[in-house]
Amino acid sequence: MSPRLDLRNIVKRFGASSVVDDISLTVAAGQITCLLGPSGCGKSTTLRIVAGVERQDAGEIYLDNRLVCGPGTHVPPEQRSIGLMFQDFALFPHLTAAQNVAFGLTGAKAENRARAHDLLERVGLSAFAEKYPHELSGGEQQRVALVRAIAPKPKVMLMDEPFSGLDNRLRDGIRDETLSVLKEEGTAVLLVTHEPDEAMRMADEIALMRDGKIVQRGNPYNIYNAPVDKAAAAFFSDINVIRGQSNGALTDTPFGQFLTPGHSDGATVEIVIRPQHLRIDFDRQGRGPNPTPSEGVPARGVVERARFMGRESLVEFRMDQDGSILTATVPAVFLPKPGTALWLTMRRDRCLVFPG
Ligand SMILES: Nc1ncnc2c1ncn2[C@@H]1O[C@H](COP(=O)(O)OP(=O)(O)OP(=O)(O)O)[C@@H](O)[C@H]1O
Secondary structure, eight states: OOOSEEEEEEEEEETTEEEEEEEEEEEOTTOEEEEEOOTTSSHHHHHHHHHTSSOOSEEEEEETTEEEEETTEEOOGGGSOEEEEETTOOOOTTSOHHHHHHTTOOSOHHHHHHHHHHHHHHTTOGGGTTOOGGGSOHHHHHHHHHHHHHTTOOSEEEEESTTTTSOHHHHHHHHHHHHHHHHHHTOEEEEEESOHHHHHHHOSEEEEEETTEEEEEEOHHHHHHSOSSHHHHHHHSOOEEEEEEEETTEEEETTEEEEOTTSOTTOEEEEEEOGGGEEEEEOBTTBOOOOBTTTBOOEEEEEEEEEEOSSOEEEEEEETTTOOEEEEEESSOOOOOTTOEEEEEEOGGGOEEEEO
16 A cells, blocks of 8 residues: 655755755655654654645655655645644634534535544544634643544644643543544644653554654564663653673673673674663562563662652662662552662563664
């Protein structure tokens, strides 16, 4: 199946710097792709180029195989069949919710009204159809803006941090509603966010951006579990880093030897593990659990501090062997006293090995 939206080698420079540096990306109908990355990495500029409000310096964009912008071609934004949903959306204050939703529709009046009411019902707002924007809460207004953007059945929906103005409790509900409406409509969605949680929740595919480039593309599971480098791993959660020197394709650590093929002798190797993949065991008269092939050798540490985070407890250890600090999380209440000696083991299948 050919992609609905196809970006090929998009470049945008401001002065000497390439803010978007050779971005290629496809989004299929009914698929949600998240452009995820830190502030300033070029996400919004990419979106603005797709919308047609910014022009690229090189590259092409195709919509259903039709060139919409490239050398010598620039289809104006309003002719691209693209819906926009930004954080600072504005409803027309003098129109009711239903009139706002029906505003951009070109069909017969009764038909437009029916479409507006159907969409409002799908986001739980039928009772608000005849209300004006100032009579609606922020979250309700946002849902109206969303269905207004969806109403003309755009082929592509561009969303730039669309939920960031909402408080957490509202946000989850509106995200899920949005997701189901967009899926039902079969819209191709390109959504910009700097929040990994939002991308994990919304995306079929995440495109992780850094300095104007896409450094990794994949589904949330793969991006989280097989990050391309340490920075990609650290973008999604806190990480622990254990350093060592590779020798004969092996690296010695307090947790035993790790296989590090492909790293030359003497090269620094970083072994990365997320806090939830460290296992904590009690000290049995100076001994920890027995080594196993799947968890390697345990290492002893002393609790520096422990904090209850609501869904989990976070325990920081100072390791006996080298004084380094490692953090483990436990999905329960576990608050050992500072100074308590405990043993840590690393789930080998969860360790990531990167060049240092
Ligand atoms: N019109 C412009 N002129 C000059 N520089 C610009 C212009 N627009 C954006 N930039 C610069 O390009 C870089 C990328 O901006 P962009 O808004 O695309 O980033 P972003 O990843 O969306 O960040 P944020 O999440 O903070 O919005 C930034 O350094 C920004 O200052």
